[in-house]
Amino acid sequence: MSIYTEFKDKMPAYLLEEVKKKVPDNISDKRLKAILERIADEYKKTKVEPGECVGIVAAESIGEPGTQMTLNTFHFAGVAEMNVTMGLPRIIEILDAKKTLSSPMTEIFIKKSVANEKNVREYAIRIVERTLESAIDSIEINITGQRIDLQLKSDKLKDYGLTKGQIIKLLTKNLKGVTVKEKDDIITVSLKTKENLINDLYTYKEKIKGMYISGVKGLKQVLPVRKDDEYMILASGLNLREILELDFVDSERTRSNDIYEIKEVLGIEAARQAIINEVFKVIEAQGLNVDIRHIKLVADTMCQTGEIKGITRFGVVNQKASVLARASFETPIKHVIEASLLGERDELTSVVENVMINQPIPVGTGLPGLITKVK
Amino acid sequence: MTEVYLNGIYAGEVEDANEFIQQLRNERRKGILSNNINFKYKENEDGIYVESSPGRARRPLVIVKDGKSSLTDAHIKQLQKNELTWKDLVEQGVLEYIDAGEEESTMIALREEDITPEHTHVEISPMLMLGLCTSLVPFSEYCPSSRINGGSKNQKQALGFYIANYPIRMDMDVSLLNSPQKPIVQTIMHDISEYNKHPSGQNVVVAIMSYKGYNMDDSVIINQGSIQRGYGRSxxxxxxxxxxxxxxxxxxxxxxxxxxxxxxxxxxxxxxxxxxxxxxxxxxxxxxxxxxxxxxxxxxxxxxxxxxxxxxxxxxxxxxxxxxxxxxxxxxxxxxxxxxxxxxxxxxxxxxxIPEIGDKFTSRYGQKGVIGLIVPHQDMPFSSSGMIPDLIFSPHGIPSRMTVAHLLESVAGKVGALSGRYIDGTVFDGEKEFDLRDELLRHGFRENGTELMYNGITGEAFEVKVFIGSQYYMKLKHMVSNKMHSRARGPIQLLTRQPTEGRAKEGGLRLGEMEKDTFVAHGASLLLKERFDSDRTILPVCEGSGLLAVHDTFRNKKFSQILGEGAEINDIEMSYAFKLFLDELKSLGIYPKLVLKNKY
CATH class of the missing domain: 2.40.50.150 (RNA polymerase II, Rpb2 subunit, wall domain)
Incomplete structure (x- = not known):
């Protein structure tokens, strides 16, 4: 054991654990030490050197293959499938930290104990957002009776696990100023105020049609799929918070592709991982080869404040300390004027500022300085 | 009732639309109505649109009557004897001009053999689907459309005898080919457009092989002997x-x-x-x-x-x-x-x-390339009959581009040169590959166009037979001597004191934003600083006010404009662009105060 503790500071703990597991029990101390020394050496080599410009290297490493990416939106073949934004538009969406996505999607994993084809289909039907319209057989405005008559499809209601009584309750709860009655299979909705009657009837008709009755709000479309010997549900739309509360959902693996939603529901660390996963997914799908550490660095930068900051002039760039650096990236006048109003001071500690005034940049060979004072 | 519009303006109504159209058509063909008129019946609107306005694109077509072309052999014979003109054919109702609107109501056969009773017209020639430049590409039916496209574009850039009164013109930036030749392999369009009176290329012997490796990546090797004999001179x-x-x-x-x-x-x-x-x-x-x-x-x-x-x-x-x-x-x-x-x-x-390394040449199939090497005549490979190619083209240019016509022209050119005649390579109607091969065989050559060739330097025979033939090559107007450019020192801009831009002003090549990033990525801090030293200046800065001071070179005294002569003033190195930036801030009313610190 003592040999392992000796190397505790020279490599991360998980590497030591791995060595412990893989090495035979009866290994001699001398050989173990040799192995560990070699590993420590290799580990040291993979470390970034002081002064290495990791940001620029990450930018170039993502940017250069990015030029080869197709601008096409990726389409799945088939009719019932969903279109997902992939390629460059998706990367831009993630890195700019756009609030609204062009194709919001949730991947819902099912708990292994209940995951079979029949169940998954049933779950899928259950979670999709339903409005009353889909269960309505007929809806009419009865002008002589000054009311709205509607008839429901009883088989559909059964599918949704609802009864007529529940619908009536929902109607009375959601619509204000109406009385709802049931008579011979027909539900009648009549208004309490008679002013503007015809207009109101029309607006209420639309309201009734659009009323939410069952499922998870926001999930517009669902698709049970089989992925790697496992049944899961792909849903277009977002509502992670409610989905995770469903009893059949495997809350450890279920995720959406909205970084902001993940941040709200699961926290900033999850959001960071989501950025990495989503960017890497696109890059992988394009058949490009980018080291994941570059993406990790970008994700770290975006999340380090605890809020998600896009790589835009409102996000990460706005965080820069240097006035000159901010001014050199879009809207210079705004930054210069603001800086002059506040009396900001530029310490010239980063790259862009020093390029501007033609001084050696403080990276690489420009980083070390003389300790001895020149007289 | 059907509404009738003349040039888009309501003119009246007719009882029976089809009968009216039929009548219009008959009268136009008989010459009662002007043949500039086109008309169309739109069934969904139940309206007849008669057009006589100028500016419509129209094209001539042969009228088909009862499943037969009205252009008969008798007409052709009369035409050949000059007894008949184009105008006569139009007047006789053999040809008519159709515009885009009327074309909708026609059924046009591509060739006479394709005519069925349903057809109303037949194309004069299937070649008419191509434009002027594209018709000048022989055997173009043997090439992908993209290459024909490129080939047509290249022809427009070719040097030739572009105009005959050049001595009295003051044209800007033009070239004339000194000895242009008619192409051996031609299309009918070369005659029609009188291309042969102002050709823009030369027939050269082309071997498709690699030699010394200087024709990689779309470059070509040229025989110095050919150049000395005047090839490609402009x-x-x-x-x-x-x-x-x-x-x-x-x-x-x-x-x-x-x-x-x-x-x-x-x-x-x-x-x-x-x-x-x-x-x-x-x-x-x-x-x-x-x-x-x-x-x-x-x-x-x-x-x-x-x-x-x-x-x-x-x-x-x-x-x-x-x-x-x-x-x-x-x-x-x-x-x-x-x-x-x-x-x-x-x-x-x-x-x-005179052609030099870097000048651009092309065949008629978008197979353009620059000269990679000029080989002395005596070092060029030669065939057993003593033929020495003028130009060596790389075989790697063929498979991916699939320009079969490039190869076919080579064979056809060889046949033409041996038989002493021009070869017809008109699209769809040209001489057939089989016949050309047969003729080549009868001249005592391999029918596939290959020949045994010898290394010009060692005299050894190559193990493989080399494909060699005659092709029409053109010199393009892009010549290195008009483009090459370098600068070590040179003029600078007045405002920024940075090097000027562009070849005409002997400018520098900009080390741009992304190039800068590569220096940063390498951590080459001091090298980067040196690259940006082009507008380096040393300026006196007043430490007290943080503003630029003034150096009076006449009295050799420095003074601050704010604190006067007693101020502590230091010389600071910076880019002139930054000094300008400071000036601009000052003009905005912003006080850019420099805080000086010793770096060491």
Whole structure:
């Protein structure tokens, strides 16, 4: 054991654990030490050197293959499938930290104990957002009776696990100023105020049609799929918070592709991982080869404040300390004027500022300085 | 009732639309109505649109009657004997012009054999689907459309005999091929467009092989012997123009040899070629910096004070001279007047351009490439019959591009050269590959166009047979001598003190944003600083105020404009662009205070 503790500071703990597991029990101390020394050496080599410009290297490493990416939106073949934004538009969406996505999607994993084809289909039907319209057989405005008559499809209601009584309750709860009655299979909705009657009837008709009755709000479309010997549900739309509360959902693996939603529901660390996963997914799908550490660095930068900051002039760039650096990236006048109003001071500690005034940049060979004072 | 519109304006109604259309058509074909009229019946709108307005694109088609083309062999014979003209055919109702609207209601057969009773018209020739330039590509049915497209574009850039009155024209930036040839492999369009009277290429012997590796990546190897015999030689013309402009206050430019006390006087050597009238004479050899037209202009800013000031009242030198790196011979001198009545002098410079490494050549199939090597005649590979190729093309250019016509032209050209005739390569109707191969075989060559060839340096036979034939190659107007450019030191911009941009101004090549990033990524901090030293300046900065101070070189004293002479002033190195930035901030009313610190 003592040999392992000796190397505790020279490599991360998980590497030591791995060595412990893989090495035979009866290994001699001398050989173990040799192995560990070699590993420590290799580990040291993979470390970034002081002064290495990791940001620029990450930018170039993502940017250069990015030029080869197709601008096409990726389409799945088939009719019932969903279109997902992939390629460059998706990367831009993630890195700019756009609030609204062009194709919001949730991947819902099912708990292994209940995951079979029949169940998954049933779950899928259950979670999709339903409005009353889909269960309505007929809806009419009865002008002589000054009311709205509607008839429901009883088989559909059964599918949704609802009864007529529940619908009536929902109607009375959601619509204000109406009385709802049931008579011979027909539900009648009549208004309490008679002013503007015809207009109101029309607006209420639309309201009734659009009323939410069952499922998870926001999930517009669902698709049970089989992925790697496992049944899961792909849903277009977002509502992670409610989905995770469903009893059949495997809350450890279920995720959406909205970084902001993940941040709200699961926290900033999850959001960071989501950025990495989503960017890497696109890059992988394009058949490009980018080291994941570059993406990790970008994700770290975006999340380090605890809020998600896009790589835009409102996000990460706005965080820069240097006035000159901010001014050199879009809207210079705004930054210069603001800086002059506040009396900001530029310490010239980063790259862009020093390029501007033609001084050696403080990276690489420009980083070390003389300790001895020149007289 | 069907509504009738004439040129889009309501004209009236007719009872039976089809009958009316039929009547219009018959009367137009009989010549009762003008043949400039087109009409169309739109069934969904139940409206007839008659068009006679100018500016419609129309094309001629042969009328089909009862499943038979109305253009008969009798017509063709009469045409050949000149007893009949095109106009007669139109008047007789054999041909008619159809516009885009009327075309909707027609059924057009591509060839006479394809005609069925349903057809209303037949194309005069299937070749008409192609434009002028594309029709000039022989055997184009053997090529992917993209290559034909490229080939057509390349032909427009080819040097040739583009105009016959070139000696009296002052065209800018044009070249003439010194010895253009008619192509051996032609299409019918070469005759129709009289291409043979102004060709723009030369027939060369092309071997498809690699040799010394200098024809990689779309480059070609050229035989020096061919060049010395005049292949690809062209003449480049460029005019220089000077005008005697009139300025306010009765001042005027003056064309003549400038006096020595003129502001910006070059040197006597530069003016040595000028005649007494300040204009160079024709057939003078000139090189860079030589003055072509001597000219002086009045001083630029003339204030009322200057009129009494003798020292400032100097004229400016504004001569037209040869630019950096240019040479040539004065071809033509013209003294004339411009539209405002000012004296105008035009001088045309001529330069013979001999093919050199980097000049661009192309076949007619988008197979363009630059010269990679010029091989001495004696080192070129030769065939067993002693044929030496003029040009060696790389075989790697063929499989991915699939320009089969390129190979077919080579065989056809070989046949044409051996038989002493022109080969017809018209699209769809050209001579057949089988016949060409057969003819080649009868001349005693391999029918597939390959020949046994020998290494020109060692004399050894190549193990493989080499595909060799005759092709029409064109020299394109992009020549290195007009493009190559380098700079070590040179002119700088007045405002930013950074190097000028562009070849014409002997500019530098910009190390841009992304290039900068690569230096940063390498951590090459000091190298990056050196690359950006082009506008380096050392300026005195007042430590107290943080603003730029003034250095009075006359008294060799530095003083701050705010704190005066006693202020502590240090010289600071920075880019001139940054100094400008500071000035601009100051003009905005912002105080950019520099805080100085010792780096060490």
């Amino acid at each position: 003449t480049y013309y460029r005019p220089a123009v000077a005008e005697q402009l009139r300025y306010s206050g009765g001042l005027v430019d003056e064309i003549g040899i400038p006096d020595k006390d003129v502001k910006g006087y070059k040197s006597e050597k530069d003016y040595r070629l000028l005649e007494d009238d300040g204009i160079i004479s024709s057939e003078t050899t000139v090189s860079e910096d030589d003055v072509l037209i001597g000219k002086t202009s009045p001083p630029r800013f003339l204030s009322s004070m200057d009129e009494y000031n003798l020292a400032v009242n100097l004229r400016r030198e504004s001569s037209i001279s040869m630019k950096h790196g240019e040479k040539g011979v004065i071809d033509f001198v013209l003294v004339t007047e411009n539209s405002e009545g000012n004296k105008q002098v035009q001088v045309r410079i001529r330069e013979t351009k």
